[in-house]
Amino acid sequence: MTAAFSCPVFLPSTFSYNGNRYHGRIKIKINATSSTKVKTLNEIAGAGKGSSSLATSTEIGHLSQEQIRQRIPTKKQLVDPYRQGLIIERGVGYRQTVVVRSYEVGPYKTATLESLLNLFQETALNHVWMSGLLSNGFGATHGMVRNNLIWVVSRMQVQVDHYPIWGEVLEIDTWVGASGKNGMRRDWLIRSQATGITYARATSTWVMMNEKTRRLSKMPEEVRDEISPWFIDKRAISEDVPEKIVKLDDNARYVNSDLKPKRSDLDMNHHVNNVKYVRWMLETIPDKFLGSHQLSGIVLEYRRECGSSDRVQSLCQPDEDETLTNGVEQSLHKNMILTPGIMEGNGYLGPLDVKSYGYTHLLQIKGDSKNEEIVRGRTRWRKKLSTLPNSS
């Protein structure tokens, strides 16, 4: 129901809702109060005194100006013509049509993984936007704001079968479901609008955190009543037993130290953006491998957030045993739900045709006494066709 990708939380596999203090360093309120709204508008107006048209037209009032400019719906909308969004799935799923933009593609004119992650965040927020439940925060509902709750993501998994190309029209479906008693799952499917072929799937897990105490929170009845009518029992990626990601240590093959978040890496919550994490992870893999392989899947397990003053270390380790990797990859493929594309024979022809390579990742903050994990990751890769022998 949200997309605060930038605000991950420490989430052990079993955790207590009492006393599990979150180590975050959020510097501004995520759910804007009246005073932060005014401050934001001052920022927006921007120019020196009297030089800004927005600053001088005071008769409208600051708060309503932001409302006029954003126009967040207060009631459920079925169609959003500006975002090309549509409520589907008996009124609770969301579909948005997007065109792959020129700056969202990389050297091969194909959309980058970062662009896909950005589109996941965008469509998730637009889904909440359409629901009429969006408060002024980053995906929080009215009930969450009343309870000082924000969303934090604990896990994200993406599988990319085909990368969209520049100018291609895509349909992105997203929906939410229950995840245990107090969590929420959000899934995505990206399809070609022209052919209907599924290009990518993703799933994520979310929990709630009290913004003031920084502790994980149970989902209040009030919030459950808001969001549970939107739950759909359908999965983009069916995985019986989530693969456990081992924790790397200083013996990891590749280490990139002293990574420093820059001003341009911070999002509207003043946090290092989730996409930046992925960039740090992938940049630690040797260039030669990146040049000859294409990412087919990624799993991220978030442990804690990263502030703007932290120094980050990125570690990664290639799998030694390719056979093992392929076994895991194949079992993942077998467990995928049957989408129309697969059923029509457009999908995977068999386990023997899949050759994949795996990397394990860790981002951590180097501390004086001990290191603190930010996120663990697993990436899977396939060889680019043009580097295979006998490729056309």
Place this chain on the structure above:
Amino acid sequence: MTAAFSCPVFLPSTFSYNGNRYHGRIKIKINATSSTKVKTLNEIAGAGKGSSSLATSTEIGHLSQEQIRQRIPTKKQLVDPYRQGLIIERGVGYRQTVVVRSYEVGPYKTATLESLLNLFQETALNHVWMSGLLSNGFGATHGMVRNNLIWVVSRMQVQVDHYPIWGEVLEIDTWVGASGKNGMRRDWLIRSQATGITYARATSTWVMMNEKTRRLSKMPEEVRDEISPWFIDKRAISEDVPEKIVKLDDNARYVNSDLKPKRSDLDMNHHVNNVKYVRWMLETIPDKFLGSHQLSGIVLEYRRECGSSDRVQSLCQPDEDETLTNGVEQSLHKNMILTPGIMEGNGYLGPLDVKSYGYTHLLQIKGDSKNEEIVRGRTRWRKKLSTLPNSS
């Protein structure tokens, strides 16, 4: 008529079309030939042999698959429903409605300069897309492809009066005009869709380069016949005498050395993206200044392109004499064209209300014997309102 921002050219104020060899290092053809198309599609199909639905449905043929996925128009279109684009201005201007996405805003929920630059590139390319003139390259027309010509940008200027906020609906107008005998100007205006207030203006200058000889080229009659019907004699920014940007040397106040382009910084031409240049420039300014000021304008003069193996140095120097800076800034404001927003009193109240601060920038490649300029820049800044005394 295009937006190859990533492919700047060395362009002295007077230059010879003969013998002025361009020092670029383009690694792939920008205007795809049949063979590069196939290679690109192999990249797109991506997965190992037989594991990709796109790779296996060979009956359609590779070339037509890319065409099906991109659907570049071969005739002029008046409306593009997917991009929300529209041909305006008696059939030759282009207007696109866009919504500011969640990942396009920074810490204050306002769109970043990088996002605006990206939207300029995107709308320029979509303008060519709609014209029916787009070949498969990065904004090149059919006549340009026949003559092995590509676009290179020599100058770019942006003025931002107000930064759009997350979720705001914008109208971006873009059009082209003549620039001398052999050049082209492309301008942009960004307006609030809700209020009609102009938020930002931009102008850019383009010339043609022979892709094979790397030399600047006159505009062939064939190409002039294609694009001149699209020329409009209107300017987003009226500037009588373009400010000359001085070249910084090693005495510059702030220097950031050993900047290295990363894989994720390369665009579909395998060049360092224009936006990355701006990021390198701005990151060299001290954090304290960036935290209390907002960029109001930028001018970029491109000298040569930057390849993926270059080591880049970013220099910048604040203006010593604020009075002088303000004088220049004010003359710029006085020369701006009268847009509806300004005429209705929504604009600048007078020179005395504008306090701006200037920085001069230089990006260069550190060579063994000498340095090579990539781009010179000038940025202008205003204090953020919230940091002023007595601000609300």
